[in-house]
Amino acid sequence: MAESMRGLHRTHRCTEVSRGNVGENVTVMGWVQKRRNLGSLVFVDLRDRSGLLQIVFDEKDVGSEGFEKAGTLRNEYVIAVEGAVEVRSGAVNENLKTGDIEIRAKSLRILSEALTPPFPIEEECSTKEELRLKYRYLDLRRPNLQRNLAVKSRVAILSRNFMQEQGFLEVETPILVKSTPEGARDYLVPSRIHPGNFYALPQSPQIYKQLLMCSGFDRYFQIARCFRDEDLRADRQPEFTQMDMELSFADVDDVIEVNEKLLAYLMKEICDVEVKLPIRRMTYAEAMDRFGSDKPDLRFGMELHDVSGAVRDCGFAVFRNALEAGGSVRGLTVKGQAGMPRKKIDSLVEFAKTYGAKGLAYLAVQEDGSYKSSFAKFMTEDELAALVKAMDGEPGDLLLFAADKNKVVFDSLGALRVELAKRLEMIPENTFEFVWITEFPQFEYSEEEQRFVAMHHPFTMPMDEDLPLLDTDRGAVRAKAYDIVLNGCEIGGGSVRIHQSDVQAKMFECLGFSKEEAEERFGFLMNAFKYGVPPHAGLAYGLDRLVMLMTGADNIREVIAFPKVKDASCLMSGAPGRVDEVQLTELKIAVSEQDGAGE
Known part of the structure; x- marks a missing residue:
């Protein structure tokens, strides 16, 4: 007893x-x-x-x-x-x-007293994650999870203290906000007092922190809860924590300077790692060209090679057709892997297909200088030699190629590069490689919506020299946007904001908003700008993602006390769940039964 x-x-x-x-x-x-x-x-x-x-x-x-x-x-x-x-x-x-x-x-x-737990409470637990999440209150007793959450707490406290010393004020912004969908889906909250109307849960404090700059707060900081109704991955959750900031009278360099100091401070205090400042910078165009990704992992080499020029007139139709369609042919040189078994090469082909590639072409350079290839019979010896030279290939190397639209080539080879590094154990342990990615495209074209959409959000300032291109070549406009990347994972991102009303109106026009739509969604922000708004810029970190990398966790769920699974449900509490009819009646909401609903 x-x-x-x-x-x-x-x-x-x-x-x-x-x-x-x-x-x-x-x-x-x-x-x-x-x-x-x-x-x-x-x-x-x-x-x-x-x-x-x-x-x-x-x-x-x-x-x-x-x-x-x-x-x-x-x-x-x-x-x-x-x-x-x-x-x-x-x-x-x-x-x-x-x-x-x-x-x-x-x-x-x-x-x-206690019942026998359904799994052992110990450091390394081989129990399936589904069972551990069902009994999360027991899972959280494990020392490694408690250490992770202790690190997260310490990161928050250290960040608050650092930002205060840098002149930032911590200000809370609303959780019940107006829905202004542009990007990920909003979580909606029905209003009982205003039947038929809905609040949204904030995807970020973006508009409110800009309004705080209009209000003269100069430097704002907040550790904020954010919500996005989107498909989940290992490093995403429907509700997450942002470490958010905004600075007045600031441009790109001002934001980067204060954040490099913050990152160096946190890495030293938490991981006892010295971050060499300044952190290297790389434009979006360079990152895509060299690594096929806007979040490159710089802990290992194996960069992409553009061999379009070397194969433009070759006899291999797959390469030639991709170039004629406006795409490119690029490849990876996998050093010393010419002897990789065909079964493993086939598994790499299937991996690339999950990123949109129709397949991969391969060429193994044998130690005697001969070739083993899926396409060598379509090319002359001179063409093959020129291709190997363009890839910096040597005897013993395996060369892998993708030929398609640039997006498909970058997506598939960028992901394949990381997958190969994992399989071949090329990634050094306990290494932290930071890089700033700058000059993102202002727009990306949505095939689904048949229009340009903002790559970041509608309030991002274009590069000054690219402003004339808003009327002539929107796809070429670069943004004053920047991401901070650690070990191939984006941990934060931000931009200089538009503070001129004419540029903001032009941006809404480029994104396909009518004046009425822009007024309906963002009128309160635009009205605030009429009363004197300073130039301002900001950045937000995914706090959970940053702590995941600091602690060496494999999954973001390992640094969140009560996480959701891939279908955004909680295995422990059973959320989301049905509610009483009385509650629905009060909200004047009727739920229509879908086929299979409730099964």
Whole structure:
């Protein structure tokens, strides 16, 4: 039966007890990690958030009743122990912070009993993630998850302190906002007081932080909850945390300068890693050309080669047709892999197909200089030699090619480059490579909507020299936008904002908004701009994603206390769920049953 804490006060967490406390009486509380009954003695490993501490129960010290009680302890029982700190009588455990001491118990209280957990509470757990997420409150007892969340807490606290020193004010922005869909879908919240009307949950504090600049706050900062109703991946969640900022009277260099200082500070404090400043910069065009990605992983080489010129007049129709259609032919040189089995090459082809490629062409340069290839019979010896030279190929190398529209070529080879690095173990551990990607395209063309859409958002300022292109060549307009990338993962992004009303009106026009639509969606922001708005710029980090990389976690769910799974549901609570008819009636909402609904 569970006992109360009456009269007890915890004096130390488990790993706060040290050799310096030998001879002292202490009170510790926590969960039973393991119990070992040796007959005359009972040993218990006690666990709390700080770590493990060994407790020794001897009938001479705790009495027959206390010793009998110690023998009934099971894993995950919650207990309180009073006792004396002693030097460990057995072998020292070098793997534990408290491995040289133990507590000789004088009294024991069982504060809570526990059922046998559905999986072991231990550092490395091979249990399927679905089961762990169903019992997330147990999963969170595992030391590695507790460390991850402790790091996240520390990053938030350090960031707040740093930003305050840099002159930023922390200001909260609304959670119930107006829906202004442009990009990811909004989560909608029905209004009971205004039937038929809906709030949206914010995808970011974007408009409000711009309004704060209009209000003269100069430098704003917030750790903000954000929501996006989009398909999930390993590094995405429907609700997430942004570390958000905005600066007045600032341009690109001003934002980058303060953020490089912040990143260097956090990396030193959290990971004990020195970040060399300034962080390298790379334009979007260069990143795509060299790595096929706007978030390149710079921890390894293997860059893309554009061989379009070398194969323009060759006899291989796949290459020639792609070029005639306005695309390109590019490749990867995989050093020393000419002997890769055909089965593995075929698996790479299938991988590339998931990114839109119709396939991959390959050419293995044998040690004797001969070729093993899927297309060599369509090309002359001179054409093949020119192609190998354009790829910087050498005997022993495997050359892989994609030929298609540039987007398909970049997407497939960019992803393949990273996949190959993982398979061939080319990525060094405990390495952090930052890079700023700058000068993004202002627009991207949506085949689905048959119009240009904003690559970032409608408030991003074009490069000054590209403003005339808004009327003549929108696809060539570059934005004053920038992303910060770490180890091939975008951890933050931002831009200089449009603060001139004529440029903003032109931007809405380019995006296909009528004056009425622009007024309906963004009128309150445009009205604010009529009363004097400073030039301003900002950036937001995905805090969860940054902490994921800092802790070496494989998945963003490992740094979020109660995450959702890929269908945006919570396996633990069952959210989302049905609501009572009374609630729907109050909101004047009728739910139509879809085929299979509720099954």
